[in-house]
Amino acid sequence: MSKRLTLLTLTLRNFKGVKEFSLMAAGGNVKVFGDNATGKTTLFDAFVWLLFDKDSQNKKDFSLKTLADGKELHGLDHEVEGQFFLDGKQLSLKKVYSEKWTKKRGSATAEFSGHTTDYFIDGVPSKLKEYKALVDSIVQEDVFKLLTSPSFFNDQLKWQDRRKTLLEICGDISDEDVIDSNPELAALPTILQARKLEDHRKIIAARRAEINKELDRIPVRISEVQRGIPDLSDVDKISLEAEVKKLNAEIDDLMTQISSIKNGKAISDKQKEIQQIEIALLEIKRDHDAGAKDTIYQLRARIQEEKSNLSILQSKVSNITSSKRHNDENIKSIDTQLSLLRDEWHEINNQVFTHNSECECPSCGQALPEEQVSAAREKALEQFNLEKARKLEGIDARGKQAKARKESLNSDNEKLKKDYEKLGSQVTEKEEVLGKLETQLEQQESLVTDVLDNPAYVEKLKEKQTLEEGIKQVQELAEESVKDIQIEIMKLRDKRDEVQGQIGEFSVVEQAKARITELSEQERELAAEFESIEHELYLADQFIRTKVDLLEEKINSRFKYARFKLFETQINGGLTEVCETTYKGVPYSSGLNNAAKINVGLDIINTLSEHYGFFAPIFIDNSEAVTKLIDTKSQTVSLVVSEQDKQLRVEVDPEDMKEAI
Template identity: 20%
Template sequence: MQIKFKSLKLESFKSHQDLEVSFGEVTKITGDNAKGKTSVLEAISWLLYGTDATGSKLDPTPITCDSSQSLVSLLFSVDGRDMLIGRGLEKGKAKYYINEVPSKATEFNEILEQMFDKDLFLSLFNPNYFFTMKWTEQREMLLQYIPAPANKEVFKALPEVQASKLAELVKEKSLEDLDKIHRSNKTKLEKQYIAAQSKTKTLKEQLDENAPTVPLESLNAEDSQIVKQIKELEKATESANDKNRKFNELQSQIHSLNDQIEMSKERWPRLRDEEIEDTCKTCKRPLDEESVQVVKDDKDKRIDEYKSQHKELVNKRNELREELNSLEYIDVSEQQEKIRELENKRYPILQEVSKHKHIGSLQEQVDKAAATEKETLDSLNESIFIIDSIKAFYAKEAELQAEKVQALFETLSINLFKEQKNGEIKPDFEIEMDGKGYKKLSLSESIRAGLELREVLSEQSEVIAPVFVDNAESITKFKEPIGQLIISRVVAGKELEVTADE
């Protein structure tokens, strides 16, 4: 797109009561201070956007004449197509004109927006305008024409191990999502790793505290010898125990028979002295001889039965006594005491053997905890590696993009990124000339910086617009810009003069 100014007309605008300017390829505006040179610049920006050339508010009220109306008209062409627009202010009310036809503000603004972007046009028209924008807006404007390098281009510049890892991961997720995921993983895994370290340490301490002092083979050998001695003693006492068991059983039976015999003896006097009744116990009637004889026979029978049973008990006891007298009680208390001593000796050995069994289980827990700790550390290192790789990617991407941008400039240095204390790369924007930021540049330096920047913007946007260089007397020479050039210079003692050179 090529924009060319043809003529500008000012009516009651600031210090100009009636001024008409015809533009050529180079238009020179000269005159002493306060003669209205800058007002020509401001008139164009006010006409288009209602502001001064830096985007600030502007009061067009005339200061050299008494008028209630201000009007600015501009005839210009866009790619060879002419258009005449005007903006006026009458009694505080804005007026708009398109090709001399009164228009609404919305229609006026829409036409301008369709033709060119406001910030871009003002940056091309006024070399100082770009630097009045916020750094984020400056950065966005410049980078919209210089896209970030493609992933493949950045991967190629990264170390192979980082590039191959990221190239595989970005097939499924974006770098931004990967960064969020692995930063979250890192926070979680750091806590898990600390817990895993603590668990492994605790289990190792338990392992050290419970570690047996005697080898298992030695313990088993010693225990086997003790068990062998116990079995020999138990075998030697087994036969004696069988005999003693018989002896004790006979003694017990004899005691039981003695008790039965004593009880039998106690029954005898009652049976012996039992009287023969000659009367019925129930009805008290006298019994006949036959009935009395039956009673006598019953008593005799019971006496015989008693004697027989008593004799049987005595005989049985005597038999058992004879059998008991034939037996000998064997004392095994000494052997039993030895067995107890051996069992007491065996107890600490079994405890040590138990330690060996427990230590095996504890060792398994230690190995498992150590494996978990290693696995957690590996996962943590993996996330850290990916985070660092992404960080390296962004740094390299920033470096490559900065190189692309910097290649467009001859004297200016463009800082697009800033490294944080944690090593992360954050977007930034600063323009320097000879190591100095724009705000520290002199007037001539700032003009040259603005001209170089607008040339880059013009080339990248492919928009050719007029440029107004105010205070041109402060610079001795500069590279001729693309598009129409309007130069304003202070000439002491001279009235305002405008000359156009084709």
Template identity: 35%
Template sequence: MFFVRNISQTAIKVSINIETLIKNCEMSKASITISTIHVRFFKGLKDVKVDFIDQDATIRGCNGSGKTTLFDAFTWSLFGSDSQGNSDSKFNIKTLDKDNNVIPRVDHSVELTLGVDGKEVVIKRILKEKWVKVRGSLEPTFQGNKSEFFWNDVPKTSREFQDKVNGIIDESIFKLLSNPLGFNQLHWEKQRNILITIAGEVSDSELATGNDSFTKLLSKLSDKSLGEYKKELAAKRKKLKDAIADIPARIDEVGQGKPEQRDFDSLKQELGKQEVSLNMVQSQIDDLNKAAESVETEKKKIRDKIFELTTSTGRTKLELKQLLEQNQLDPYKREKEIQSDLSIKESEHTNLLTQKNDLSYSLDRSESKIRELDAELVKLREEFNAESKKKLVFGDDFKCPTCHRPLEEEDVEKQKKDMQSDFNEDKAKSLEILNKKGLQLKERLEDEKEISKNLQDKINEKVLNLKDCDKEIKSLKVLLEEEKSKPKADQQSIESQLQDKLDFNKDYQACLKEIKELEVKLENFKAPDNQELIKKKNELSEKIDGLKTQLREEQSIIDADKRIKELSESESSYAQQIADVEKEEFVAQEFTVAKVSALESRVNKLFGDGIKWKLFTKQINGAEVPTCQLTYNGVPWPDLNTASQINTGIEVINVLSAHYGINFPIWVDGRESVTNLQETESQVINLVVSEEHKTLTVV
């Protein structure tokens, strides 16, 4: 009720303002009338002069007698165009003879005598043909047309003449004031702009006075128009409705991606057991590795001791033999020397072979460590990649923790930024820890690879040394056989003496005994085998990885359930937001209707009873779109009969005359269709079809 009362009050104010405006304009209005019009050779009228004794005049004539031609002549004399707005280059001014040929060498002219605020003004426009006699030709030839202009018998240029005419009336206003049909033949936007200019635009602030909803609405339009705001609300409502419609599909999508429910408590217990078993196996492997290192250290000591004892016995034997040979010329001296060299080389060969075997064992242990480190590094990379792929997924339910209302978009964005920042920080820390562990493992792996390479290089070196030693041994054996094949004295006595001495040499025999004991001990040493433990460790690691993969599904299920709950709860939030938007749309529509009513009321107050202007059209969706259509007693102007169109046109001219402050002659073509003509202060020239008047007759 307040809304309707507000519009009514606005309409009363508009009415008072418009009535005051019209009265002020009438007091200072200019008046233009036609006293005479003299037409010569213009569109078939050879010489017609009409004197308007009274202000209004009626010109009768049959069809084709030249009634409309007089209106065209009047328009052409002022602006160089006919009553339809066509310039003289687009319609035929010149008069034709009986054979439809232009009558040559005549001037086509219109002379007007106007009353301008009581003063007489004589206006004349002439269209002349230019005939020029070209050299060598007997007759002049037509070279085109030229126009001449006179104002109170004073010649004027085209520009001077038009400035004079515009001083009386502008052409655009002339078209509206001289023809009752002129205004309604304009494009509706031009009609609308003129009417609003006359009546004045309705102020938004004036319309909103006393209405809190309208005042609140205007506060939201500081940087946008009402139409833009309506589009914004419509887009927001559509977005919210689309979001609600999309919720079931989104819930179904989350449900389809949700892993199958498992007994995660049992899986966690099993994971704990397997991790304990893995730690125990790893501990056993570490113990075996330490034991293997201890065994290898002990074996090396034994080999070193055997080498030391063997060297000692060889030295003792050589010294005793040399001592015996000093006491007797020895024909086997060369053979003995070769044999001595051979023994040294064989001892060296044994030592090299022992060293190579020690290095090979160390290489096996190093390669085993490399494989273990490689496996750990692969596993660590998988953890790193899994952590890198983690992404933060936001829900749609961002609410105020106090009032539980959905947060504003800018607050949601801030909260998202904070959550993203925390997530990125935690993720970066995890990646940094994994990366540091990876670098440490990689460094250990590189060190172990370097150790392995050095061991392999040493083994290769020992292999080469053994090959060289083998060659020398073979060479010495060949020399020895050659030397043995030579004839020699019997050396049995020296050998026997040497053996006897060795048999009774306590130190020598003690060394031999210790060597045998050490060799037996060396054979009994067995390196611990950890292959079964490593196999078991790998099996446990695979089981643990599988259990962890299954347990990760628990968090996926929790996240999916949480997401489904958020989507379900967001539906009611969206519904409330839609209701809020629709409320704002309702207020905006109310405001539009109020403004439409106020503007149409303001315009309609300018006109008499029966004439109404429709300035807005309501569409199917309820939107009010601009238009401009005159109706008379409820009938649109295009559907009116000729009489109603002419009378409403004159009423429009009356309003326009009041606005522009000028009364101008109105040409009413088809006057025979109008019984009672609308009253007007302007001069009226009635053009009436009368078959009994074969020539133009002024009555």
């Protein structure tokens, strides 16, 4: 069920320089004539502002106040009111834009402090939220602008939004339908692997660029490797290897000669004689040291033993001294305790029994009978004597214990004294023995002589020195020979290294050839992959071409005059998405005259109105350019430039008015 909004009247007061004007449309098609700057476009601005707070160019911050000499006139209310038929019911909308003047405290004059906007629905003051909700319930802003201006779709929408709108109207075509329509695309689903086509295009485009870079670099790398290959055309590898073998044999022979020289028989014989002499020297020294040093060793061992025994005895003496000192301190403490006990015993023993003979009854206060008093005294005396005896016995018991402990300590001290005297004599004896042993050691050590004083030992040393000098002379002669041989070995090794270096160049050549083969194989693989990617890109482009052809056919079938170009072929053969409106092959953006632009815009509005199910008044600016407007179901307000009309003039088609009513 379609909605239809028709304009009955549009009244402007102080709006963009129009002091007051009423467009009496009566629901029919209207033509508004006027010279330039008489306010034709202002009518469209007022119409859009009334609904959406913007002008016809979709600007929100436009100036709607009246100007004089370039300055705003203050104190005016700027008002637009529209009377409409909405699905057969009359609707009134009004907005009033006013200046706000306030007086500050203490000031006699009011100051400008901003603007206010008042809203009215069917003459009833309303809040902005209510007003906006009503307008939104009629139609959304973006849809309304598409349906009320022939130029909005092509001039103000981005091409992406135009394309999106067309797809919403006509419906997209599924990938399956596109693939089914072109057998060449059968392999595409397998290639995409559930990825979106655009994502896959990005992946393979990136890989394609990477492969191109690699393909450009590989010849350079091959050239670098080739420049590094040594020229071995005049070199025989087998001959070089035979020469290395010969040089190694010569080096080994010379090394054997050096070993023979260093291990010569003359030196070997003299070294054996030296070993025999060293054995004889050890025997002489052992015999020389045997007697005196054994006695010294035995004396030192005896002294060490006696010192250990003396230390044990001295430790026992120290322990006895410590024990006696501890006993003496305890005896002193016991004597003090016994003295205190004696004083306490005499104090208790001297205590005398006392008794209060004047006894009275605690209840009535009368004196007790004599026999009761006497009995009480006897009982108290008996209790006193028992307690006194108990205390004295306790003191006696403690005194006996202390005395027994003292006697035990004195007895222990007597034993310690005897042990101390016995150990003292033993310590003295040990000290005397130790002194005698140390004297003997000093005497024995003074008798020991140096082995170098032994004539036999000195004679053997001279024989050893003579042999060592002979070895040194032989070695000096051998070293000269060895040096000459070593110089020859170094020359042979340098020659061998040089030949081995030449042999190593054959490995360099082999490695270089292997690297070139590897790079060439990599180049072939990349070329094959590049060809495969190119085929995938071709299929992707074919898919887009097929889909666009189907889309264009589907979309263009919905329009009578307008046609749409949805893709553009690039220089490299690829496709890029666009959305260009054309009429009879002429692009809207270049070459199309105003009359065609207006009629194409009306054709688009007709289709959009049918799609959205809403018909609204269409404001056609520069309508004088069109000889005949195409048919449309919507109400039209044609804005015609007329030089002779210095004030706006309105013509309403009587037939249109009758139909509207």
